[in-house]
Amino acid sequence: MxxxxxxxxxxxxxxxxxxxxxxxxxxxxxxxxxxxxxxxxxxxxxxxxxxxxxxxxxxxxxxxxxxxxxxxxxxxxxxxxxxxxxxxxxxxxxxxxxxxxxxxxxxxxxxxxxxxxxxxxxxxxxxxxxxxxxxxxDAFNLYVLIEITSLTSYALIAMGNRRAALSSFNYIIMGTIGASFYLLGVGYLYIKTGSLNIDDIHTVLQSGKLWGDASITIAFIMIMIGLWIKMALFPLHGWLPNAYSYAPGVVGSFMAPLMTKVMVYVMLRVMLWLFGGAYIYTSGLVWGELVVWMSIIAIVAGSFLALARTDIKKMLTYLIVAEVGYMVGGAWLADGAGLVGSMYHILSDAAMTFCLFLAASIVILRTGDHRLTAFNGLFARMPLTMIGFTIGGLSMIGLPPTCGFFSKWYLISGGIAAGHWSYVAALLFSSLVNAVIFFRIFERAYFGNIKGVVDEQLPDDGDGAPPLTLERVPLSMLIPLFLAGISVLLVGFYNQTLVSWLMDVIPPL
Amino acid sequence: MIEESYLPLITWMVALLAVPAILVLRKNPNAREGATFVAALAKFALVLAMLPAVMAGRVLRFSFGEILPGIPLEFRVDGLGMLFALVATSLWILTTLYAVGYMRGLKEHDQTRFFTCFAVSISATIGVAFAGNLFTLYLFYEMLSLSTYPLVTHHGDKAARSGGRTYLSHLLGTSVAFVLPAMIYCWVKSGGDMSFTDGGFLAGKIGAGDGLIVLLAFTLGFAKSGLMPFHSWLPNAMVAPTPVSALLHAVAVVKVGVFCILRVFTGVFGTDTLESLDITTAVTYLAGFTVIASSLIALTQDNLKRRLAFSTIGQLAYIILGVSFLSANGITGSVMHIAMHAFGKITLFFCAGAIFIATGKKYISQMVGIGRQMPVTMTAFLLGSLSIIGLPPFGGAWSKWYLFLGALDAEQMLMAVILVISSLLNIAYLLPVAVNALFRKPPADSGDDATAGIREAPVACVIPLSITAVAGFVIFLFPGLVYDLAQLLISNG
Known part of the structure; x- marks a missing residue:
């Protein structure tokens, strides 16, 4: 069995x-x-x-x-x-x-x-x-499955509000281009190696005879670009923010934490188990430096774009763009600690993004406001939801004991070990921007209305305002949020175990 | 030498255990404050219970799990941690008494939140004092930043909000931007070991170039120490209720900052390593500059609490200055100054709060002749000022004496001169407040009735400030405990 x-x-x-x-x-x-x-x-x-x-x-x-x-x-x-x-x-x-x-x-x-x-x-x-x-x-099977997820997600996103149809269409175009790139790359690999099985391709490539071959180089470039579009690596992220924020709430809260992370996983798989560390980091196209710089740009740009949003979900989606940069950078540092950090961040980012999206969904549902103004005074009125949101937010900033702290820890130590100081600086910068983003929200939630901000949706939260009572949030929503919040803490608490498992996974570079 | 014990854990937890009690008893203020008192007394008693073992040269240790590879959550009570814990917990008892008088005297809102956050903050402070490795230290350092935020922004008005923003952006920002990478760098360099050891865990593992950068990152990153240029959170945090300013922003929070820097000098690098790498000059000059600049700014402040805040910045820089000399006398002076300054400065803040309760006055220019109304408070203010200035027979004299010796040992003549000038500046900005209040008549147009008789603050406020003022004198006569705890650090380092 x-x-x-x-x-x-x-x-x-x-x-x-x-x-x-x-x-x-x-x-x-x-x-x-x-x-x-x-x-x-x-x-x-x-x-x-x-x-x-x-x-x-x-x-x-x-x-x-x-x-x-x-x-x-x-x-x-x-x-x-x-x-x-x-x-x-x-x-x-x-x-x-x-x-x-x-x-x-x-x-x-x-x-x-x-x-x-x-x-x-x-x-x-x-x-x-x-x-x-x-x-x-199987490399081709992988393509088929990518298409299955893409087609279902196009349909799911399009179920959202009026603007969802257009953003889903946008996603279809971008997603199809990405998938086509990937398929072309696999085609080249099949022609040169005669196999679609990832292990078989790896065995052929590992001999090194094909390393200088233009077809392999092109296959590699195409697969990578295809995957980067799918994972929304800046500047190929255009489809993501609209798709995830106009999708129905429950679709967004599932796809936002997982889709990009799974694509990062596929990138790691292609890098380490298909082409192999030797080809990726030393012998083929020596791209490491370039890609890490791309990830730095993604981190900085994602953070800034998130800072500029006033729409809760848009803000969170741009944070995902920055987080993708974390993982891509960690993977290309050519350092064991960076790889472990990248893998661990797949898990921890899934947990914290999930937590934040669930909390944001509840807040939007209850207040009827999708902008940051929705958070005014919420610590007093929806304490349980806000505890969940706070845990997710602290994890995004990277404060102990949440899992975000530990993934930053491993990623930064990877950056230090690889001597890539600009990547370290980008991670710290992003932490600081996230701190501004989230403490801005916490401040609203803590103090209530801020003068000068017009707030039609909410009653004035002065003394006479009727509090939003907790019973209006059904348990079927609070329990998932609770589980997500706990998982943020547990992934952090057991980081040492998870990391020791992941260390064994990495093939010798 | 190292002894496994649960006492450090229990001591740390006591204040946290008070939190549910405070929340449950929120409807009954007397019982609620009773819970805080019980926790404060229990905490002090537990610290005292550990004192004999520590004085005997033993180190009490408690470690739990493995949070990061090779790094447990670890408490370790040694001389330095013990001294800081003694100061913080003993003053917590007095501050609680004072806070009851202050918060009720002013009929403040949200007192339950206030006492809850206060208890969490003290717990975090003890966590820092007992932290056995850099990671544990960082954990509680951040916990302290977050738990004091609701206290700083207690009033919830515009000033509180902007003060709170400055507070968090400075403390959280510097710790994430500087301490975090420096800590991870240490972790990578030392091969996964971050326990504070007597010779420093980085000894022999780091060069002069990266050593200097790491040292500066730590020194600036622990911005709770108020070292310039990241000092401006402290004057802005004065929007908090006075008990917060007194215990947290004259003792707990700011001393956590310098405590962390002391740990970095002695436990992370080790003074021998720092001496052989010869990288502390930058810190010395930064601290020397802060001493003079903050005193000059203090002279210009008319708001009493802000003047005291700038005075604190200067006094904290003394501590950093002393340890940066790397000499035995300098470090002795630094460690002693943690205690001496604490008793002096908390007295001054208690007085500032008492004046505010009794008269509603915040500005020094309004306080001329106020001593006729408040003789006890203003006498205490005078005694506290003398201790801060460093005149015998008050505790501050000892620490300043050793700091001065440290400067001479290190042949830092410029710094010795700065210490002297700074003491003169201390006289200039502190003494006139007390002297004008006690010995001049109130101006005729102030509206104060000079013959109104004595109108002191509530007794709950006056008792603590009298005790701390007298303690400043007692500690001059019996500095032995403080000195011995400081010597533990030196004999081991």
Missing amino acids: TEHYPVLILLVPLFGALIATLLGRERQLACWLTALISLGVSSIFAIGNICVLLASGEGELRYRMGGWNENSGYEVGIELRIDMLAALVVAVVVSVGLINTIFAKTRVAGEMREKVAFFYALNQLLIVGLCGIIMTN
């Missing part, structure tokens, strides 16, 4: 999606329950996966779809490969999906009305796609 865990993680939500579609629009509660159960089961398998990995001590699990092997007459087929990094990211994806589904219960009914069944179906398909991306060991 345990050897089938990887494929079960994929199959359960896939069938869940099917059932949700069949149940149709009339049975909203049944749709929700289906999603909840399928993702719950999938989460158990994902955690089981981690346990199996730890118990086996081998460092990776492999699963051949349909049990193909040389003896059965098939020499090629789709293979899943799960190392600790993949197992952790899969677990994050599935559990965020599960928690977000709990969160979705009351929201979806209000936001989507007759599209409820489609939402649950698409959401589960999206999770299948993301988990597939993380686990597959």
Whole structure:
């Protein structure tokens, strides 16, 4: 049984999606329950996966779809490969999906009305796609799964308000270009190496004979550009802010923490396990310096753009742009600590972004205001929600004991070890800007109305204002926020364990 | 020498345990303040319980888990930490009494929040005092910045808000921008070890060039020390209620700043390493400049609390100056000055608050002749001033004496001259306040009735300030404890 865990993680939500579609629009509660159960089961398998990995001590699990092997007459087929990094990211994806589904219960009914069944179906398909991306060991299969996630996310985003359709269209164009770049790159690799299996390609490339080859260089450039578009690395980020902020709240709170992070994971996978550290850092295109500078620009630009926003979700989406810069920079420092920092940040950023988006969703829902003015006086009126938001915010700033502090710790130590001081400076700069961004909000939430800011949506929070009482936030929203906040702290508290696992994953550079 | 013990943990937790009690008892102010008193007394008693072991040269240690690779959350009580903890916890008891009088006397709002944040702040202060490694130190340093923010902005008006902004941007900004990278650099350089050791954990692992940058990053990054140019948060934090200014911004918070710098000099680098690398000159001059510049600014301030704030900046720079001499006498002076200045300055702040409660006056120019109304308060102010100036028979004389010796040992004649000039400036900006209040008649147009008799602040305010003023004298007669704790640092370093 345990050897089938990887494929079960994929199959359960896939069938869940099917059932949700069949149940149709009339049975909203049944749709929700289906999603909840399928993702719950999938989460158990994902955690089981981690346990199996730890118990086996081998460092990776492999699963051949349909049990193909040389003896059965098939020499090629789709293979899943799960190392600790993949197992952790899969677990994050599935559990965020599960928690977000709990969160979705009351929201979806209000936001989507007759599209409820489609939402649950698409959401589960999206999770299948993301988990597939993380686990597959086949470069073309990876493309197919990227397309699955993209198509489902186009549809999900377009379910949002009036402006969502246009931003989804924008995303389709950019996303398709990105995917095409990736596919072309894989085509070149297939022509030169004769395989689509990531390990096989890696074995051929590792010999070094093809390192000077123009086709490989082009394949590498195309794949990287494709992935950068998909992960919204500045200046290829144009599609992201609108898509995530105009999407329905529950879609945004799922996609914002995960989509870009999974693409960063794919980049790491392509860098370390497909092309190999030797090619990436020393022998091929020696891009490290250039890409780290690109990431520095992304960090600085993302921070500034976030600072300039007055719309809560827009601000958070630009913070994601900056965070992507953190991870890309860490990955290209050519240093073990930087790589670990980058991997750890995938986990911690997912946790804190999720926490912030959930809290922001609740705030927007309750106050009816999507601008920063919504936060006026909220510490007194929605203390539990604001505690969640504060934990996420402190983590973004990078204050201990939240996980954001520890990922900064590892990324900065990577920058120091690699001697890349400008990257270190960019990380610190971004921390400071985040501090301004969040303390600006905390100040509003703490003091209430600030004079000179017109605030139509909220009653004046002077003494006579009716407090927004907590019971108006349903438990199905508070519990997910609570879980997300706890996970921000737990990922931080267990950073040492996670990092020691991730250290073992990194292949020798 | 090192002894595992739970006492440091319990001592740290006592104030935190008071928080739920304060919150539960919020409807009953007397019981609520009772909880604070119990916690304060318990904390002081626990610190005292550790004193004999520390005096015997032992180090009490408690460590928990492994937060970062090789770095546990670690408490370690040595001479320096013990001295600071003694000062902070003993003064917390008096400040609580004072705060009850002050907050009730002025009928302040949100007193529950006030006492809650106060307890958390003290806990963070003790966390810093007992921190056994750089990471633990940083953790509680940040906790202190955040927990004092609601206290600084207590009034919630425009001035409080802008004071709070300056406060956080300076303290949080410098710690993230300078301390964090310097700390990670130390971690990388030392191979994952960050425990304060007697010779410094960076000894032999760092060169003069990067050593200088790291040292400056720490010295400027721990901006709670009020060293120029990152000092302006302190005068702006004076918008806080006076008990906050008294305990936190004359004792706990600012002393945490200099304490961290002392730790960096002695526990991170080690004085021998610093001497052989010869990189402390920059710090010496920065501190020397701060001493003179802040005293000159203090002369121009008419708001009493702001004048005291600039005085604090100067006095803190003494401590940094003393340790930067790297001589035994200089460090003795620095460590002693932590205690001596604490008793002197808290007296002055208590007096400033008492004047405000009794008369509503904030400006020095309004305080001429006020001594007729408030003889006890203004006498205490005079005694506190003399201690700050460093005249015998008050505690400040000892620390200044050792600081001066330290300057001579280090052959820093310029700094010795600066110390003398600064003492003269101290006289110029402190003494006139007390003398004018006590010995001049109120101006006829001030509206004060010179014959109105004695109108002191509430007793709860007058008692603490009398005690601290007398303590400044007692500590001159019996400086032994403070001196011995300071010597522990030197004999080990």
